[in-house]
Amino acid sequence: MADTIPVSDLKDSPRCEHPCLGGIRLVLGGNVFGWTIDRDRSLAVLDAFYEAGGRMIDTADGYSNWVPGHVGGESETIIGEWLKTRGVRSEMRIATKTGQGGAPGMLAPGTVRTALEASLQRLCTDYVDLYYAHRDDGTTPLDEVAEVYDGAFRSGHARELGASNYSPARLSAILTVADERGLPPFTALQPLYNLVARTQFEGELQDLCLRRGIAALPYYGLAAGFLTGKYTEARQWAGSARSHAARRGRRRQWLADTGHIEPDCR
Secondary structure, eight states, X not given: OTTOBOGGGGGGOTTOOOTTOOBSSOOEEOTTBTTTBOHHHHHHHHHHHHHTTBOEEEOOTTTTTTSTTOOSOHHHHHHHHHHHHHTOGGGOEEEEEEOTTOOTTTTSHHHHHHHHHXXXXXXXXXXXXXXXXXXXXXXXXXXXXXXHHHHHHHTTSBSSEEEESOOHHHHHHHHHHHHHHTOOOOOEEXXXXXXXXXXXXXXXXXXXXXXXXXXEOOBOTTGGGGGGTOOSSGGGTTTSTTHHHHHTTHHHHHHHHTTOSOGGGO
């Protein structure tokens, strides 16, 4: 494919300063694996993505713990099986996260170390290319968060570090801590960002990323399906597997902002 960056050329490419990036300029989100698509269909999607030149997959240790009977790690387990049976680990870039939900103590050093070890086991690998703090837990001191992620980096278990769902102030603060202590900073960010949900990233957070050379790898790039044209009325998503997004107000706001739902649904 014309826009493919060969993985072997990443370290020498002037277009790419982040070792976690590879393949075509798309990251395959893995939160549906084991949730809305079963194991066999998940493996088929992964095969198709690989054949199309895709080389980066995003997941998290919490996917899909919101499903009754699931405990988290289902997505990582399927991805790990695919990596092992296809023999393509060295070609792929794998990103995962811990700290989903941002509950107090989720980013405490012992918790993060245990979570990373479990993720590596499920992914059938001894390293991940990008390891995110899924959400700022708001209670663990930032120096402790920076130090445990430094440990993951220096051990070789995480080749690049990132943050997801951080505010500009908190991201700036933890970058400062890392700088002052000589620790590797977060160099990737996963924010909510798409054509109809722009306010959380554009402005202060985007400016910080530009100043620091932080790679921005948004989630909900298609607004959980809204931008595909799949949903034009509120009743179309009311019973869908992704209705949890609507309950949090995201899809409802997208529909309302673009005039696709009646006033009583706004």
